[in-house]
Amino acid sequence: MLLYQSKSRPWRALELLAPLTPRDFANLTPDQRAELEPNFWESVCSEYDAENLCLELERRRDAGAHYSEEFWSFEAVWRRDEMNHYVGFRRLYALTFGRSEDDIEAEMRQRAADFSAFGEFLEDEFKLCLMLAYDELATTRSYATDVPLYQSLGHPALAAWIERVRADEAMHYYNALRVCQTRHHDRLPEAATLVRRVLALDLTDTDYRATFILDHKGPSYSPAILTAVADTLCNVIARQG
Numbered sequence: 001m002l003l004y005q006s007k008s009r010p011w012r013a014l015e016l017l018a019p020l021t022p023r024d025f026a027n028l029t030p031d032q033r034a035e036l037e038p039n040f041w042e043s044v045c046s047e048y049d050a051e052n053l054c055l056e057l058e059r060r061r062d063a064g065a066h067y068s069e070e071f072w073s074f075e076a077v078w079r080r081d082e083m084n085h086y087v088g089f090r091r092l093y094a095l096t097f098g099r100s101e102d103d104i105e106a107e108m109r110q111r112a113a114d115f116s117a118f119g120e121f122l123e124d125e126f127k128l129c130l131m132l133a134y135d136e137l138a139t140t141r142s143y144a145t146d147v148p149l150y151q152s153l154g155h156p157a158l159a160a161w162i163e164r165v166r167a168d169e170a171m172h173y174y175n176a177l178r179v180c181q182t183r184h185h186d187r188l189p190e191a192a193t194l195v196r197r198v199l200a201l202d203l204t205d206t207d208y209r210a211t212f213i214l215d216h217k218g219p220s221y222s223p224a225i226l227t228a229v230a231d232t233l234c235n236v237i238a239r240q241g
């Protein structure tokens with residue numbers, strides 16, 4: 001029996017976004033377009049890159065690395081959700097900036113992921129889940145700060161979209177944390193030191209290489225915000241065990 005069964009609330013991005021047409025974005029001001037372009041594009045990329053991470057973990061599993069059943073239960077719902085987010089952001093980018101979804105997909109498939117900076121965290125499930133808990137909490141907070149931007153665009157589907165995505169990211173954070181707390185309870189005393197190392201890695205000024213993890217650029221990922229994310233994670237683990 002699984003010590004923890006990951007939770008999820010499946011939904012379909014393209015159904016939720018179906019009412020939107022290019023006309024809904026035609027009256028954006030130049031300032032709004034300039035703000036949305038990197039916002040949508042960076043989300044297209046990092047949501048897609050979850051697939052790169054899953055493929056990397058499958059490669060490592062096939063080469064002998066071990067991950068628990070609890071981890072694969074998390075991975076399955078997480079992977080499906082991130083693909084759903086990718087497909088939705090790809091649609092939003094296409095509607096707003098007139099680029100075809102096929103063209104975006106082709107560009108995503110051509111990007112090469114480089115996991116060399118994270119090797120130690122990928123082979124050790126406890127470290128991996130801590131890193132993912134940190135990453136997903138940072139993403140949850142970032143999407144929460146985007147809510148007013150999406151609301152300002154004036155279409156109810158966009159406000160609903162960012163709220164659903166934000167809620168999924170919060171669930172990912174919770175699931176990753178629960179895998180640590182259940183399957184790896186004996187290692188929780190290591191958590192604070194490891195979270196500080198993840199934070200230090202995140203604050204290092206290195207290029208993002210299509211890895212999903214630690215894709216933290218822009219104002220909603222300032223050092224103060226990322227430090228607060230690490231503090232929250234450490235405090236939750238210290239309180240709950």
Ligand SMILES: [Fe+2]
Nearest residue numbers: 047081082085
């Ligand atoms: Fe996501």
Ligand SMILES: [Fe+2]
Nearest residue numbers: 136168169172
């Ligand atoms: Fe996520």
